Amino acid sequence: MSYQYKATPTFWRNFYALSASQKASTRAAWQTFKRDPFDSRLRTHKIHSLSAEYGRTVYAVEIERDLRAVFFISGNVVITVDIGSHDIYDV
Numbered sequence: 001m002s003y004q005y006k007a008t009p010t011f012w013r014n015f016y017a018l019s020a021s022q023k024a025s026t027r028a029a030w031q032t033f034k035r036d037p038f039d040s041r042l043r044t045h046k047i048h049s050l051s052a053e054y055g056r057t058v059y060a061v062e063i064e065r066d067l068r069a070v071f072f073i074s075g076n077v078v079i080t081v082d083i084g085s086h087d088i089y090d091v
Contacts, residue, residue: 007080
């Protein structure tokens with residue numbers, strides 16, 4: 001499937017707060033993510049607590065050991081919601 005990509009203001013605020021090395025890792029992962037958000041290298045997985053909160057299936061991709069990006073899919077649009085440590089899973 002061909003996706004369009006959008007990010008929330010929360011994602012961008014937290015992205016700009018990352019360290020330079022985390023931003024670089026995120027940009028590298030983005031190259032894979034935009035080709036296929038479910039590429040096995042990203043270790044994409046469902047986040048059940050956020051899925052319940054949002055009322056839709058929410059996923060996370062692993063960028064670094066404790067750096068995740070959270071997203072959901074609406075039609076053919078992938079919406080990145082947040083980026084950060086595992087703490088972003090807490091609702």
